[in-house]
Amino acid sequence: MIICTVPRITSNLQHHESNPYSNLNDRRIIISLLHKNRNNPKHVQSIHGHAIKTATSQDPFVAFELLRLYCKLNSINHATKLFHSTHNPNVYLYTSLIDGFVSFGSYTHAIKLFNQMLRSHVFADNYAVTAVLKACVLQRALTSGREVHGLVLKYGLGLDRSIALKLVEFYGKCGVLDDAWKVFDEMPERDVVACTVMLGSCFDCGMVEEAIGLFNDMGTRDTVCWTAVIDGLVSNAEFNRGLEVFREMQVKGVEPNEVTFVCVLSACAQLGALELGRWIHTYMHKCDIKVNPFVAGALINMYSRCGDIDEARTLFDEVRVKDVSTYNSMIGGLALHGKSIEAVELFRKMNKERIRPNGITFVGVLNACSHGGLVDLGFEIFQSMETVHGIKPEVEHYGCMVDILGRVGRLEEALDFIARMGVEADDKMLCSLLSACKIHRNIQIGEKVAKLLSEHSRIDSGSFIMLSNFYASLGRWNNAAEVRENMEKGGIVKEPGCSSIEVNNAIHEFLSGDLRHPERKRIYEKLDELNYLTTLEGYSPATEVALHDVDDEQKELALAVHSERLAICYGLISTEAYTTLRIGENLRICDDCHAMIKLVAKISGRKIVVRDRNRFHHFEKGECSCKDYW
Structure with missing residues (x-):
């Protein structure tokens, strides 16, 4: 017609x-x-x-x-x-x-x-x-x-x-909150819509308390307004507070919409709150929220980041209408869990179905190639970005390629690749290569990379710690101390290691050497027991990963109370035998904890899933899914 x-x-x-x-x-x-x-x-x-x-x-x-x-x-x-x-x-x-x-x-x-x-x-x-x-x-x-x-x-x-x-909104996004307030104050009508936009500006500038104050002073608050607060809290890494606002929203009888649920699912994903995420998934059905591609992507991301990749894949397969964001969530999840071949196969299926990939797609599939050591395939996919799909590689894509080369020990090639690429290397890329040099014990290239990293204009706390770690592993304490001194001069504070575990729908967080938990006595008793049993299995503390120039006994004590060990001990004393433990870790897991957790999984007969800053580690029967490279 x-x-x-x-x-x-x-x-x-x-x-x-x-x-x-x-x-x-x-x-x-x-x-x-x-x-x-x-x-x-x-x-x-x-x-x-x-x-x-x-x-x-x-x-x-x-x-x-x-x-x-x-x-x-x-x-x-x-x-x-x-x-x-x-x-x-x-x-x-x-x-x-x-x-x-x-x-x-x-x-x-x-x-x-x-x-x-x-x-x-x-x-x-x-x-x-x-x-x-x-x-x-x-x-x-x-x-x-x-x-x-x-x-x-x-x-x-x-x-x-x-x-x-x-x-x-403009002044808020640009970080000029004073000007945003001036425009807001001059508005003749400051109704719920105007207040919601001002809330967003406060959150965009990181002014969380100012935003909450404005929210509390508002007379009328609709679903969009409540959602803006939850989104703002989640965007500012206030995940637990975001969930608290969601609970208050329910108490007040305000009905959430699909955007509300996507924000809440993002909070669950960041916290690793699997059981809460499952409850929210069920609650969505009661609220008659349709699982469109937007919602499906959030659910898949939540299940993936909470450690249940099988549930994420089941949900993905059940979604009838999939778009690029749905595929991106699933490919990224598979990559995080080390399921490299599955991620690449899904990328190929996506192309067959004529769903055009974007830059996020390629970050996911190239990460999958890195975790799987698929060098040739990684380069083939990387080159296809421009030649086939017309997408210019960004620094994240180049970083994936450096990671791929570093994983297999082609360190000289990785350094040459950085020198030849069309964008400036960021600190994450250099950290990745420095970590590879440490793993493959290549001091010569490691020192070149360390020099590049120390001279980098923008470097965060994680990069400083990686640089300090590298020098400490070589016993070069003066260099390590110099890095720490530069870090202090720059006003950069080391992010404290924090691990979390969900038990009975509650998130329990632990810092290194934490004594705040009500069950601390039982936790440390369990830790002593594990230290004894793992020693019988041949465990010996890797004191070279401790950062301080102190004796081995002090290093062993520092390693023994790392936050992930405390979280695992709490999981062991609080859950039934053979239950899978899922631990969230805000930093990269250290070599010593990685070695110990493999033995704990073997001794306890448990599967232990740890999500660190880089990826998921599935520990089972004395082995880890990462094959000891991460």
Whole structure:
């Protein structure tokens, strides 16, 4: 039916060629056909061709409809050509193309087009201003956004509600909270919507308590507002507080929506709260939340990051409609759990089903290749990013390739790869290679990498610790101390090791040497028992991983009370025999704890799943799924 519509255009237009009202009739015909074929790019192009032949494409209404559809269909090149072929484009055409650039991710082009509009003496109305502010928000373009704000004041558009809301969001995203408050305070109506936007700005600037204060002072709070608070807390790593707000939301009788559940599932994923995540999954059914690709991705991510990769895969297979985010969640989960072949197979299936991968997809599948030591396949997939899929590799993708080479001991090649790649190496990439040098005991290349890392302009606490570890493993205490001193001078605080375990729907957190837990006596008794039993199995503390220049006895004491050991001991005394223990760890697991946990799994007959900063480790019968490389 759609196919036979296009040929009719010619006859209709020919019929009206001599009619003095042909432009009006042609406009109606073209716009009607565009509406009927709005989801078919080829038909839209065909209709556009007929409009050009009859000069109808210059009609402002037809041009606007064509431009709007091209942008909606992601045909940004066609939209741009149409715009530049239009004589004296009006503000509606400018706004439509600015919106198109924003949707396509071309924020700089959107801002440039807005400036071009001003140079062409086309008056910027509130829709055009709101469109360009979206670009400034997403680009974090503070200077451009301030210029737009100046224009708003000059044109007297400051009282427009949509512009004021977007300005509050813009200043929040750019980290200028004082200016966000000024715009907010000048708004004549500060209803629940305006307060919610201001909440988001506070959270974007890391001002958690200010956001909570504003939330508590609000008279009316709807689902969107509650969700914004949960999302803000989760984004600021306040996962437990986010869950507390969700519980309060239930007590208040406010019904959550799918976005609320996605935020809550993200908190569960970060905490490793599997049982709570399962309960929320069940509660979603009671709230009649449909498992669309957006929700499915959050559920798959939650199950994967909480250590139940089998449940994640079952859910993935049950989802009827899958998009790129659904596949990304599953591929990333499989990679985290070391299921490299399955991840690659899923990537191939995704391509067969013509679901276009994005940059996140390639981070997942390249990580899978790294964890599986699939060097040749990794390079093949990496090269296909640009040649087949038209995606330019980012620093994360280059980092995966360095990790792949480091894993198999091709350290010189990895160093050359860093020197030849088109982007600057970040500290995570250098840390990965330094760790590989430590594992493969290559001091020569390790020192080169250590020098690069120490000279890096941006380096976080984890990178400093890795550098200190490397020198300490060589017994070069002066260098290790120098790294620590530089860390202190830079005001960088070492992130304390923290491990968590979920027991009876409650999350129990432990620091190294923790004495706060009510069951601390039984925990340390169990720890003493494990130390004795693992020693009988041949365990000997790897004192070379301890960071301090002290004697071996002191190092052994420091290693013996690492947080993951305390969490495991609590799990052993609090759960039934043979129950799987799932531990969350905020740092990379150390060599000594890794060796001990293998023996604990063997002695206890338990499966112990540990999620550290890099990946999952499945300990069972004295072995680990990572094959002792992580």
